[in-house]
Amino acid sequence: MQTQSNNASTEAQPQVSGRFHTFVVRSAAGIVYAVLFIGSLLLGVVPTALFTAVMAGLCCYEFYRMARIDGKVPNEFVGLVAAVLFPLSALVDAVWLTVLNFLLFLLLGLWYVQNSRTRMADVAITAFGPLYTGYMLSAIVLLREAIPGFEGALLSIGVCASLWLSDSFAYLVGSKFGKHKMVPKISPKKSWEGFFGGVLGSIAVWLILWSTGLYDLNVWFAILCGVVVSIMGVFGDLIESRIKRGVGVKDSGNLIPGHGGMLDRSDSLIIGVITAYIMLHLGGVL
Numbered sequence: 001m002q003t004q005s006n007n008a009s010t011e012a013q014p015q016v017s018g019r020f021h022t023f024v025v026r027s028a029a030g031i032v033y034a035v036l037f038i039g040s041l042l043l044g045v046v047p048t049a050l051f052t053a054v055m056a057g058l059c060c061y062e063f064y065r066m067a068r069i070d071g072k073v074p075n076e077f078v079g080l081v082a083a084v085l086f087p088l089s090a091l092v093d094a095v096w097l098t099v100l101n102f103l104l105f106l107l108l109g110l111w112y113v114q115n116s117r118t119r120m121a122d123v124a125i126t127a128f129g130p131l132y133t134g135y136m137l138s139a140i141v142l143l144r145e146a147i148p149g150f151e152g153a154l155l156s157i158g159v160c161a162s163l164w165l166s167d168s169f170a171y172l173v174g175s176k177f178g179k180h181k182m183v184p185k186i187s188p189k190k191s192w193e194g195f196f197g198g199v200l201g202s203i204a205v206w207l208i209l210w211s212t213g214l215y216d217l218n219v220w221f222a223i224l225c226g227v228v229v230s231i232m233g234v235f236g237d238l239i240e241s242r243i244k245r246g247v248g249v250k251d252s253g254n255l256i257p258g259h260g261g262m263l264d265r266s267d268s269l270i271i272g273v274i275t276a277y278i279m280l281h282l283g284g285v286l
Contacts (some may be wrong), residue, residue: 002059005215033265041157045154046143056134057084058255058262060132061265067125067247072121072125073122074117074122074129075108075122082130083130083134085134086134086135086138090139094142104127136270136273137270139274139277144156146280147215155214155215159276163228163229163230163272166201166233169194169202170195170201173198174189174194174195177193179193182195187238195234199231202227203227205226206222207222207226216284229272229276236272240252252264
């Protein structure tokens with residue numbers, strides 16, 4: 001009996017060591033990502049646009065990788081260029097987002113007409129890639145340039161942090177108390193308990209933004225923003241989970257150790273930030 005106990009203890013030690021190593025690697029990668037992201041927001045609009053353009057390009061590349069697994073043949077050159085240019089065009093003027101949408105439609109239309117082997121599904125998936133990534137993420141740039149200086153940087157960081165904290169709280173609360181599954185066929189680990197925990201985490205950040213007194217933001221609108229942005233962040237997460245489950249992959253890529261791909265790391269930002277940007281505009285804050 002003593003020998004069996006010793007053997008079990010010996011086998012458990014590598015497992016604990018492996019989990020600790022995974023935690024350290026995941027945490028370190030997350031910190032590096034956050035430092036680069038927050039650093040770009042603090043440095044100004046141009047660094048923000050450049051960092052977001054790189055994010056968008058990587059996200060779009062990973063999306064096309066999954067599309068190829070699903071048997072689609074996207075025009076990756078056109079799609080990737082558009083994904084990168086969307087955040088950069090937002091840096092110049094918001095009207096260029098419309099111009100770029102027009103050019104994307106025009107180029108894909110020409111590609112479809114000229115190449116008889118191109119399927120409608122290939123055109124559709126090519127267009128969806130940069131719209132899903134670059135166009136949506138360009139809201140980060142629009143948000144950052146809406147208010148100049150440190151106040152704009154703090155607001156942008158706060159919006160992103162509300163989504164990050166929402167994800168973290170959802171994971172922590174869901175791991176501890178999660179019993180009622182949200183959408184088990186798409187994301188088996190997500191629970192309603194974790195969802196409400198994530199909403200509370202998002203609200204906490206928005207209340208901090210309100211408490212600074214730097215913005216024309218009343219407490220009830222701040223709470224509303226916290227709730228809606230968190231919900232839309234979860235929706236963004238579920239969209240990417242549905243894509244991955246549809247093509248049979250666990251992660252969109254392996255760029256960020258312990259996190260998967262850039263799309264895995266940005267899924268909630270894709271819809272969450274543009275939601276915040278729209279609400280802040282409609283609410284008269286921007």
